[in-house]
Amino acid sequence: MMNNQYSMKIYPAGRGRDIYRNIEICGNSTLNQLCQVILEAFDFIDEHLYEFCMDNRMYSEYTYQSDPEGDEPSADITLDEVGLCKGQKFSLHYDFGDDWMFTIRVSKISEVQENFKPRIVKSKGSIQQYPAWDEEDFDDE
Numbered sequence: 001m002m003n004n005q006y007s008m009k010i011y012p013a014g015r016g017r018d019i020y021r022n023i024e025i026c027g028n029s030t031l032n033q034l035c036q037v038i039l040e041a042f043d044f045i046d047e048h049l050y051e052f053c054m055d056n057r058m059y060s061e062y063t064y065q066s067d068p069e070g071d072e073p074s075a076d077i078t079l080d081e082v083g084l085c086k087g088q089k090f091s092l093h094y095d096f097g098d099d100w101m102f103t104i105r106v107s108k109i110s111e112v113q114e115n116f117k118p119r120i121v122k123s124k125g126s127i128q129q130y131p132a133w134d135e136e137d138f139d140d141e
Contacts, residue, residue, distance in 0.1 A: 002112070002113065004026065005026055005109070005111070006025050006084060006106055007106070007108035007121075008022070008105060008107060009105045010022075010023065010105075012100065012102055013102065018124065019124060019126065019127055020124055021041040022120070022121045022122035022123075024121055027078060029118055030077060030078050033118060034052075035066070035094070037118040037120065038092055038102055039094070041123065043126070048096070048097070048098075049095070050075070051064065051066065053091040054082075055090070058093050058101060059093075064082070084106050084109070086107070087105070087106060088105070089105045089106075090104050098129075
């Protein structure tokens with residue numbers, strides 16, 4: 001039985017291309033699990049609501065919700081069920097107060113024998129979820 005492996009590149013929107021994470025995740029993982037690995041990859045604390053915007057726009061109509069109301073689509077759906085394709089871009093909109101947007105690009109879909117836990121394969125740059133106001137930042141101006 002072969003399984004899909006998705007290779008994805010994730011970068012925080014509006015921060016240029018110098019900050020990103022490459023991850024690999026199995027097709028039977030859920031969008032919720034994808035959110036967890038993205039937050040972990042950027043050292044964010046998982047304590048807010050989120051949605052996946054499948055057309056890559058904030059407050060999109062086409063979303064999967066972490067806390068769906070009524071018959072809204074839930075992020076408790078597997079990547080295979082979402083039907084992702086290579087080259088597709090979608091977004092994680094995290095924390096409806098601070099409105100973090102992470103752009104996710106499916107760079108490759110391959111077949112693997114074994115399921116595995118989502119993993120971070122490359123990291124570049126960093127961002128702070130709650131930037132500290134620090135006097136020292138102004139010293140070298």
